[in-house]
Amino acid sequence: MNLVLYNLFPDRLNLYGDRGNVIALQKRCEWRGIHLKIVDIKSTNDMNLSSVDIIFIGGASDREQGLITKELLKIKKDFKLGVEDGISCLAICGGYQLLGNFYVTSEGTKHMGMEICDFHSSAEKDRRVGNILIETNEFGKVVGFENHSGRTYHSYKPLGNVIIGYGNNGEDGTEGLCYNNVIGTYLHGPILPKNPSLTDHIIRAAIERKYGRKELIELDDTLEYETKKHAENICLTV
Numbered sequence: 001m002n003l004v005l006y007n008l009f010p011d012r013l014n015l016y017g018d019r020g021n022v023i024a025l026q027k028r029c030e031w032r033g034i035h036l037k038i039v040d041i042k043s044t045n046d047m048n049l050s051s052v053d054i055i056f057i058g059g060a061s062d063r064e065q066g067l068i069t070k071e072l073l074k075i076k077k078d079f080k081l082g083v084e085d086g087i088s089c090l091a092i093c094g095g096y097q098l099l100g101n102f103y104v105t106s107e108g109t110k111h112m113g114m115e116i117c118d119f120h121s122s123a124e125k126d127r128r129v130g131n132i133l134i135e136t137n138e139f140g141k142v143v144g145f146e147n148h149s150g151r152t153y154h155s156y157k158p159l160g161n162v163i164i165g166y167g168n169n170g171e172d173g174t175e176g177l178c179y180n181n182v183i184g185t186y187l188h189g190p191i192l193p194k195n196p197s198l199t200d201h202i203i204r205a206a207i208e209r210k211y212g213r214k215e216l217i218e219l220d221d222t223l224e225y226e227t228k229k230h231a232e233n234i235c236l237t238v
């Protein structure tokens with residue numbers, strides 16, 4: 001089986017180890033004999049959304065986010081069509097904010113979003129920084145790191161509920177967003193290497209859409225779960 005992943009603007013959208021997510025997806029595919037072709041997207045001209053299976057969007061500072069917005073708006077219609085057709089997408093922090101209608105920085109600058117989902121984010125002066133632990137229905141506990149000034153409120157299904165940390169807004173106890181096969185989350189860290197069931201969910205969704213198959217070969221995740229437990233304990237003891 002062959003999958004294609006677009007890593008959107010990795011030279012700009014890449015904070016706190018976000019590229020590790022792409023490596024985790026690649027490795028877990030490779031260990032199962034699935035070939036995952038990774039395409040680093042530097043211009044929307046290089047994108048053909050009818051031939052992609054997974055889209056990854058990393059986080060970014062407000063500045064980088066602003067620089068990339070205009071380019072991303074060129075593909076928002078095709079992106080939306082792809083999402084409605086079940087493309088898998090993982091978007092982290094600034095990338096997550098870009099999935100919404102707009103993002104307003106703490107200075108009041110408004111960056112338009114791709115309008116993939118109907119929500120917006122706005123920033124306050126104080127940043128939400130630290131390790132974060134959430135509880136999810138599908139993937140158990142998920143651990144990561146957050147650093148954002150933006151707050152997001154929405155009425156979609158969240159990825160999970162916050163145990164330690166802030167998540168979407170630090171108020172309603174939710175973290176992230178799930179819509180079709182799109183996951184938006186504030187979790188850097190990177191999120192996927194320590195949360196293999198989430199990584200497999202993304203791969204499974206892509207395989208199912210392309211090949212109509214759900215089963216993934218089991219992997220030995222002892223090391224991943226030990227690392228995750230360690231990270232959870234750090235969250236819980238701070």
Ligand code: GLN
Nearest residue numbers: 059060093094148149150
């Ligand atoms: N610029 C956004 C914020 O500060 C996203 C930051 C990030 O991706 N970590 O809210």
